[in-house]
Amino acid sequence: MKPTRFETAIALIDKKNEEDPNTYQVAGFDYSKELLYSQRMTRKLLQFEPNASKALQIAARAQHICRWKIARNEYPMDRIGYLKWRETLKKMHANLTTEILNHVGFDAQFQERVKKIILKKLIKKNQESQILEDTICLVFLDYYFEEFAAKHNDEKVIDILRKTWVKMSEKGHSAALTIPFSDKSLALVQNAIS
Structure with missing residues (x-):
């Protein structure tokens, strides 16, 4: 059976995160740090909100996509530098995810919805x-x-x-x-x- 667009998008996000050179050890096994994080995000999201939409599930899975590509030390090591770094990361995560969604055939409206969730715009208004x-x-x-x-x-x-x-x-x-x-x-x- 052919995978759905949703399944393909998740697999492509995982493939990107698998490239993380940083590893995290759990029970004696090494995992790509961001791949493990993204899987934990999915698990926790579905425990917390079992009826999460596909858009929200994709946003959660891609929340740290390729995070290692922009190092914290590329920005001043103060609060302003930290916030700039976080903002740059969010934009990168949103753009990479949008590219994947476009590639697998999701429409522009769905792509925009996922992007908004990742960018956490109007957080107290966007459930x-x-x-x-x-x-x-x-x-x-x-x-x-x-x-x-x-x-x-x-x-x-x-x-x-x-x-x-x-x-x-x-x-x-x-x-x-x-x-x-x-x-x-x-x-x-x-x-x-x-």
């Missing part, structure tokens, strides 16, 4: 962008937070948690509180949100 933001935060908290917290002092960790919490919806907050944190991480989370 799909908000769901994507919640999913990003949940993936961070579930898969990357413990490692992040181990590398930074509690003050910085609490600051990042507060910033993460503000980006999330009420539904996102509820989902975050079901994550099985370690005792130390749970204490940091409770401190941040109290």
